[in-house]
Amino acid sequence: LISWCKMYPDTCIKQFSDSHQEAVNKGQQHQQMSTQKEVYFQQVADAVFTHDHNLHIQQLYAQYLSVFVKPIKSCFQS
Numbered sequence: 001l002i003s004w005c006k007m008y009p010d011t012c013i014k015q016f017s018d019s020h021q022e023a024v025n026k027g028q029q030h031q032q033m034s035t036q037k038e039v040y041f042q043q044v045a046d047a048v049f050t051h052d053h054n055l056h057i058q059q060l061y062a063q064y065l066s067v068f069v070k071p072i073k074s075c076f077q078s
Helices: 002-007 009-015 020-025 037-049 055-063 065-075
Strands: none
Touching (some): 037 055
């Protein structure tokens, strides 16, 4: 997911967009996710920070999950 988002940043932002109107304007269906976006942001943060080469970052992530999820979330929103 992270690699794909880096390769297609514009599409990634649209993928995680809340804009129903944008989909309607393009003649597309707006589909609701079966899971809240926060769960996906947490999964991305887990994938990134639990495998960080810096052990201290891993420990900080384990203690302060929400602090690390916030920057991940901001990457997917414009």
